[in-house]
Amino acid sequence: MKPIQTLRELSLALNSGETTCEQVVSRMLQRTRELNQILRAYITISEEAALASAREADAELKRWGPRSALHGAPLAVKDIIAVEGLPMTAGSRVLGAKHAKRDAEAVHRARSAGMVILGTTNLHEFAAGTTNLNIHYGHARNPWNTELITGGSSGGSAAAVAAGLAGIALGTDTGGSVRIPAALCGVLGLKPTRGLISTSGVFPLSWSLDEVGILARSAWDASAALMTLSKPQAPTPQRIPPPAPTRPRIGVPWSLFEESLDPAVSSGLDSFLKTLEGLEADILDIEIPWAPPALSHWRTIRGAESAAVHRNWLENRPHLYSEEVRENLAWGLSIPAVDYIAALREKEKIAAKAASLFSSLDAIATPTLPITAPRVSEVEEMPLPERAELRTRMISLTFLANLTGLPALSIPVKTSSGGPPVGAQLIGPLGGDYTLLGIAWVYELSVDGFNFPSPIY
Numbered sequence: 371m372k373p374i375q376t377l378r379e380l381s382l383a384l385n386s387g388e389t390t391c392e393q394v395v396s397r398m399l400q401r402t403r404e405l406n407q408i409l410r411a412y413i414t415i416s417e418e419a420a421l422a423s424a425r426e427a428d429a430e431l432k433r434w435g436p437r438s439a440l441h442g443a444p445l446a447v448k449d450i451i452a453v454e455g456l457p458m459t460a461g462s463r464v465l466g467a468k469h470a471k472r473d474a475e476a477v478h479r480a481r482s483a484g485m486v487i488l489g490t491t492n493l494h495e496f497a498a499g500t501t502n503l504n505i506h507y508g509h510a511r512n513p514w515n516t517e518l519i520t521g522g523s524s525g526g527s528a529a530a531v532a533a534g535l536a537g538i539a540l541g542t543d544t545g546g547s548v549r550i551p552a553a554l555c556g557v558l559g560l561k562p563t564r565g566l567i568s569t570s571g572v573f574p575l576s577w578s579l580d581e582v583g584i585l586a587r588s589a590w591d592a593s594a595a596l597m598t599l600s601k602p603q604a605p606t607p608q609r610i611p612p613p614a615p616t617r618p619r620i621g622v623p624w625s626l627f628e629e630s631l632d633p634a635v636s637s638g639l640d641s642f643l644k645t646l647e648g649l650e651a652d653i654l655d656i657e658i659p660w661a662p663p664a665l666s667h668w669r670t671i672r673g674a675e676s677a678a679v680h681r682n683w684l685e686n687r688p689h690l691y692s693e694e695v696r697e698n699l700a701w702g703l704s705i706p707a708v709d710y711i712a713a714l715r716e717k718e719k720i721a722a723k724a725a726s727l728f729s730s731l732d733a734i735a736t737p738t739l740p741i742t743a744p745r746v747s748e749v750e751e752m753p754l755p756e757r758a759e760l761r762t763r764m765i766s767l768t769f770l771a772n773l774t775g776l777p778a779l780s781i782p783v784k785t786s787s788g789g790p791p792v793g794a795q796l797i798g799p800l801g802g803d804y805t806l807l808g809i810a811w812v813y814e815l816s817v818d819g820f821n822f823p824s825p826i827y
Contacts, residue, residue: 371383371388371389373825373826373827374389374394374825374826374827375587375588375819375822375825375826376537376587376588376590376591376819376826377440377443377537377538377586377587377588377590377591377594377826378588378590378591378594379826380394380442380443380537380826380827381436381439381440381441381442381443383827384431384436384441384442385431385436389827390424390428391424391425391427391428391431391442391486392421392424392425392428393827394424394442394444394826394827395420395421395423395424395444395486395488396421396424397827398444398488398534398535398536398537398826398827399415399417399420399421399488401533401534401535401824402415402488402489402530402535403415405533405535406535408511408516409510409511409513409516409529409530409533409535410492410504410507410508410509410510410511410526410529411446411491411492411510411526411527411529411530411533411535412446412488412489412490412491412492412526412530412535413449413459413461413489413490413491413492413507413526414449414456414457414459414489414490415488415489416453416455416456416487416488416489416490419455419487420444420486420487420488420489423486423487424442424486427441427442427484427486428442430484436484437482437483437484438483438484438594438598439594439597439598439610440480440483440484440485440538440594440595440598441483441484441485442484442485442486443484443485443486443537443538444485444486444488444536444537444538444826445480445485445486445487445488445536445537445538445539445540446487446488446489446490446491446526446527446530446531446535446536446538446539446540447477447487447489447490447491447527447539447540448490448491448493448524448526448527448539448540448541448542449461449490449491449492449493449526450493450496450497450542450572450573451474451476451477451490451540451542451571451572451573451582452470452472452473452474452477452571452572452573453470453473453474453477453487453490454470454471454472454473454477455469455470456469456470456489456490457469457470457490458470458490458573459490459506459507460493460495460496460497460573461492461493461494461495461496461497461504461506461507461523462495462496462506462690462691462695463506463690464496464683464687464690464691465573470571472571473571474568474570474571474572474582475568475569475570475571476540476567476568476571476572476582476599477540477571479598479599480540480598480599483598485598488530488535488536491524491526491527491529491530491536491539492504492507492508492510492525492526492529493510493522493523493524493525493526493527494522494523494525494547494695495691495692495695496573496575496676496680496695496699497522497523497524497542497544497547497575498523498575498676498695498698498699499522499523499694499695499698499761500521500522500523500546500547500550500760500761500764500765501519501521501522501525501744501749501757501760501761502519502520502521502522502523502524502525502526502551503519503522503694503746503749503750504692505692506692509746509750510522510525510526510529511529511746512529512532512554512555512743512790513529513532513533513555513823513824514532514555514556514789514790514791514823515743515790517745517746517747518554518743518744518745518746518790519554519743519744519745519746519749520551520554520555520743521550521551521552521553521554521555521739521743521764522547522550522551523541523542523544523547523551524539524541524542524543524547524548524551524559524583524585525551525555527539527540527541527548527551527585528541528551528552528554528555528557528559528585529551529555531555531557531585531586531587532555532556532557532822532823533822533823533824534822534823534824534825534826534827537587537591537826538584538585538586538587538591538592538595539584539585539586540582540583540584540585540599541559541582541583541584541585542569542572542575542580542581542582542583543559543561543580543581543582543583543772544575544576544579544580544581544672544772545579545668545672545765545768545769545772546561546738546739546764546765546767546768546769546772547583548560548561548581548583548584548585548780549561549583549738549739549768549778549779549780549793549795550738550739550764550765550768550780550793551585552585552738552780552782552793553737553738553739553780553782553791553792553793553795554739554742554743554790554792554793556782556790556791556820556821556822557585557586557587557782557820557822558584558585558586558587558588558589558591558592558779558780558781558782558810558820559583559584559585559738559779559780559793560583560584560585560586560592560596560777560778560779560780560803560806560807561581561583561771561772561777561778561779562581562582562583562584562596562600562777562803563775563776563777563800563801563802563803564581564775564776564800565601565775566581566596566600566601566604566777566803567581567582567583567596567599567600567601568582568601569581569582574675574679575672575675575676575679576671576672576675576676577675578671578675578714578717579668579671579672579675579772579773581772582599584596584599587820587822587826588811588814588819588820589611589807589808589810589811589813589814590610590611590811592779592807592810593607593610593611593612593804593807593811594610596803596804596807597610605801607804611807611808611811612804612805612807612808612811613808614805614808614809614811614812615732615805615808615809616650617650617651617652618646618651618652618732618733618805618809619651619652619654619730619731619732619733620643620646620651620652620653620654620731620732620733620734620735620796620809621654621655621656621727621731621733621734621735622643622653622654622655622656622734622735622736623656623657623658623661623734623736624655625657625659626658626661626662626736626766626767627736627737627740627766627767630740630763630766631737631740632740632741632742633787634742634785634787634789634792635737635739635740635741635742635785635792636737637785637787638737638783638784638785638791638792638793638794639735639736639737639783639792639794641783641784641785642735642781642783642794642813643735643794645813645816645817646735646809646813648816649812649813649816651809653735654731656727656731656734658727658734660720660723661770662766664716664720664769664770664773665762665765665766665769666713667713667716667717667720667773668769668770668772668773670705670709670710670712670713671710671713671714671717671773672702673701673702673705674702674705674709674710674713675702676698676699676702677699677700677701677702677703677705678702680699681703684696684699684700684703688700693754694754694757697754698758717773717774720770720773720774721773721774721775724770724774724776725774725776725799725800728798728799728802732798732802732805732809733796733797733798733802733805733806733809734796734797734798735794735795735796735797736767736794736795736797737767737792737793737794737795738767738768738780738792738793738794738795739763739764739765739766739767739768739793740763740766740767741763741764742789742790742792743790744760767795768795770797771797775800776797776798776799776800776802777797777798777800777801777802777803777806778795778796778797778798778806779795779796779798779803779806779807779810780793780794780795781793781794781795781796781810781813781814782820784817784821791820791821796809796810
């Protein structure tokens with residue numbers, strides 16, 4: 371049979387009887403055993419439970435039909451999102467190895483749709499970083515080139531999806547932590563509209579900014595997952611994938627990034643925009659002068675809220691953190707309350723400015739991040755101040771969607787050099803998640819799908 375690359379293809383194969391969920395999950399687990407020592411995509415692999423769930427999915431499919439479009443889909447979950455019966459480490463030694471007593475809301479909804487949970491994935495400790503170098507559970511490695519970082523903090527989830535060790539994965543995104551690894555690992559990464567997917571059962575980094583996001587191989591897959599995982603009152607599209615707008619108007623704020631792009635990123639963005647123009651999109655130059663200064667407000671909110679979460683552990687168990695993450699979190703302890711409150715007020719004003727952009731636009735396009743993936747060894751050798759500078763550069767184009775609550779999608783694009791893919795980011799209006807996915811689907815079809823190091827099956 372033809373290799374299965376996406377969940378859309380898997381759904382067709384399962385429903386036609388061409389393969390079974392047990393066969394797919396069994397093969398995926400075998401590959402995970404072979405590759406995880408290298409990629410460090412997973413922290414915990416739940417083999418017995420996954421195979422039992424796969425058999426149950428096959429029996430239900432045969433007897434009653436699929437529960438959803440993602441019935442039998444193999445799912446990986448970032449190890450900061452509770453999965454009943456599995457330890458939730460948050461990529462740290464601080465929490466110990468306590469097993470979660472119940473599923474996070476997003477995981478519960480995935481199970482209810484018939485998805486099969488394979489295990490929990492590696493992350494930058496407590497989601498407080500962008501490289502996914504983790505001294506506790508091993509550095510996650512990029513499936514395109516294992517000498518490169520995956521990006522973070524949801525790097526294990528992105529690596530698992532790219533390498534065919536999961537069909538789809540959950541991550542969290544506070545300033546770009548789904549979209550950054552999606553871009554560097556060549557998969558789609560969706561940060562949904564604020565609150566569209568519940569964060570109940572997720573260990574917080576910053577409760578005002580955190581979102582549960584999706585890492586997928588196709589816009590169809592991400593659309594079906596969003597519809598499955600969203601809160602019951604959330605709007606749903608008429609069909610999957612949703613239709614793209616006719617002649618979408620896409621604004622490009624060149625002044626935010628034009629002079630700071632690595633050549634491969636610049637090449638990838640140009641190719642992406644030219645393809646959209648060929649699909650009858652209107653590409654417009656826009657200015658967002660208030661965006662760069664907004665980073666200081668994001669930093670204040672994230673810093674203060676993270677420090678509040680970790681204050682007791684930072685005082686009583688500082689030795690259990692990596693040095694980088696300890697400094698990152700402890701910095702927030704010095705933020706005055708008045709600065710935090712002022713930043714929250716500014717957040718509301720910035721969100722209003724951002725919403726006004728979409729009175730005449732369907733989406734805003736930027737690179738996901740301005741650089742290509744650094745080498746693991748290069749980041750390891752960086753002193754902490756240099757790592758902090760790298761982190762700031764990596765989130766420079768992603769943080770704004772978290773500060774404003776807007777949906778944002780990283781789409782893999784090829785580079786002229788033929789190296790690993792880079793990401794193009796689309797940001798949409800509040801509730802415009804499916805508009806972004808519709809544009810991504812049209813783009814995906816026009817380039818004959820995305821490439822991956824390995825198929826799902």
